[in-house]
Amino acid sequence: MTYEDMRTALFLEFQRDNDEDLTDLDLIRLFHQFSCSYLPPSSDTEITTEAPPPPSSIRKRDVTAVLSINQEERVKRSVQETEAELALRSYGARLTYECGKGREFLIPGTKNTYKSRFIQCNWNGTWTKYTSLDECVWIECLYPKQPPVGTNLVSNWRGETTQFGQTTNYSCSSEEFFFEHDRELEYFELECLEDGSFQEPDKWPRCVASVDCGEPPERPGAGTWEWSGNYSYGTQIQYTCGPYGKFCDADGNCRDEIIVECGWNKSWIPSELPSCASKACQDIPFPPKKIGLEYSPDERNNMTLISDYTRYNPSIPMKLPFPGPSQCVKGRKLMLVGKISHGQIVNLVFHGSSPGEEAFHVSVDLNTESFKRWHQLEPDTPEGIEEFFGTTVDFDEPVIIKIYCDEDGFSVKLNNDPPYPHYLHVVPLENITTFLVSGSLTLSFAGFAEESLQPAPPLGFNLTFRCPEGMVFDHDWLAVPFVMMTCQDTGVFDQPDWNDYQCVNPTTTECFDCTSKY
Known part of the structure; x- marks a missing residue:
């Protein structure tokens, strides 16, 4: 094949008219741009390139050639490929592969990794010095999970990688919220695991503005409390034993009042009140008038x-x-x-x-x-x-x-x-x-x-109530029809359930010791 035949064959391959202005060197460079094979990257790698600029003498219309032998494919690629894409597989192009953020290539048979690998387009249309890529493995963690809706949590991750064993953290979405399980906690953390993922919590924490402590300790029977009726964190209740009593512990230490507060652990602190030690019973529990019992004083308990x-x-x-x-x-x-x-x-x-x-x-x-x-x-x-x-x-x-x-x-x-x-x-x-x-x-x-009057009966004072003369209890005619209550050291009388008592006239006859045999 003569020199002229070679140039004509190349222009036919490019599907172009013979251009006598194109030098031999530029023609050969153009040929190699389309003849070198292109090694596509794998799905989990990134490519950087170092491609030589096209010769200054090559006009833009000179880069419309195609690679495929198939005529239809040649036309298609000449339309789709850009000059920059063609430069990636031209002679001297150098492609650098990386696994992406947080990952590196694993050296086969070892636990060692490396960051990048490059290949270069040779004059003979091949790539060196590698024809394949090693496996990409995680060396750090990316993309922590987003907290579930309703937890009032926000992730503090800003796109950085996290080393194995280190943590990413979450905080409450507003200064008005606090971690429900620990009000003093600033962050909730999840560890970066060696598979490149973050630890999955058994249960995501929640951030709340307050907590509910439920029902507080009962008010002492003879005492008072000063309470707003709220159950939320920080609510305080002031308890007293009433005007005639004090709270006393087992060591005999007594005080007039106790403050109970709703804690972040959803319980009232303290959860129980000391016993009231009283010197009198302020509330005198008289029976309902409808049951018929009447007050019956005695010499030692007269009122x-x-x-x-x-x-x-x-x-x-x-x-x-x-x-x-x-x-x-x-x-x-x-x-x-x-x-x-x-x-x-x-x-x-x-x-x-x-x-x-x-x-x-x-x-x-x-x-x-x-x-x-x-x-x-x-x-x-x-x-x-x-x-x-x-x-x-x-x-x-x-x-x-x-x-x-x-x-x-x-x-x-x-x-x-x-x-x-x-x-x-x-x-x-x-x-x-x-x-x-x-x-x-x-x-x-x-x-x-x-002014000195204290109408409350003292400790040990007995209140006795009886049915009027001739009447009996409806549930037990043979019982002595009276009820006695005593003022206890808690400051209250041991009041019975008045529904169990009713004074009645014995208007019917019953046989309690029948000996007849009919």
């Missing part, structure tokens, strides 16, 4: 249930005569001992001698924790209304209301709350006739008395 100015277990509404101006001196008080229940607002009224006249009117509404007071000189025309908010008194817990008066006015004190300011007299003391209590209030004692 006057009624006098001119005092009442034990009175029915509500209750009215007492006012003792007169002699009540409004130092050392005297009006005391009410009982419990306020849900329902009507409690009203305490000192009535004057004129119709509709009220020397002093107090209303207590525990629903709104309000204390309101006023006076009125004409019916339904309250004057001097003053209202206060906030009290430690709660529904259905013992309450002691003390009302004092002097020559200037009235003052009121609820339990251990600070006394309310004086309310100055408008109606002369001589005109006050009666005191009336109404509303949802159950009283065990009400009365005008000396």
Whole structure:
């Protein structure tokens, strides 16, 4: 084949007209660009290239040749391939293979790895010095799992690789959230394993704004608590044993109150209260009137249930005569001992001698924790209304209301709350006739008395209630029809279930010792 025949054959292979301006060197370079085989990368490797720039004398139209012998494939590739793609498999092109981030090639038969491998296109149309790639293995971890929806967690991973044995971490999505299992924990961590994956937690933690402690320790029977009704973290409850008791431990250390707080472990701290050691029983549990039992005092446990100015277990509404101006001196008080229940607002009224006249009117509404007071000189025309908010008194817990008066006015004190300011007299003391209590209030004692009066029965005091003469218990006619309760050292009486008792007249005859044989 002559020189001219060789050039013509090459141009025919390229499907081009003979271009006499193209030098032999440029023609040979162009031929090798399309004749060197191209080794495709594997799916888990990355390629970098070092390809020589095309000769400056080669025009862009000179790089439209094809590689395949098949004519149709030649036309297709001439359309699809770019100049840069053709340069990748041209003579002198150098391809560098890497496994990608976090992985390297494994040297067969060893545990050693290497980062990259390169091959180069030779003049004879082959690649050297390798014709295959080794296996890619993980040497670090990538792509930690995203936390499940609802956990309020966020991943702190920012695309970096993590070495085997090291950790990636997660934090709560907001400063308002904390790890539910440990409020002081800053991060939750997962370890990078040797297979390139991250540890899978048995259970993903959650971040929450607060926790619920459930029901708190019960309020002592004769005691009080100051509680918002919340169960969330940090909620505090102040407990007392009432005015006649204290909390005492096994060593005899006593204190007036205990603060219980909801902890992050979803429990109240402390979870149990010490026992109450009391010197008297504030709440006197009288039986319901419908069962017929009557108070029966004895010489050693005598308690006057009624006098001119005092009442034990009175029915509500209750009215007492006012003792007169002699009540409004130092050392005297009006005391009410009982419990306020849900329902009507409690009203305490000192009535004057004129119709509709009220020397002093107090209303207590525990629903709104309000204390309101006023006076009125004409019916339904309250004057001097003053209202206060906030009290430690709660529904259905013992309450002691003390009302004092002097020559200037009235003052009121609820339990251990600070006394309310004086309310100055408008109606002369001589005109006050009666005191009336109404509303949802159950009283065990009400009365005008000396300041030193303690109406609560002392420890060991026995209260005895009997059926009226001639009546028996409906469930046991032969039993002596009485019930006795004793004031316990916890400050409460050992009250029975009154539903088990009913006084009845023995109106039928029963045979308890029948000897007849019919």
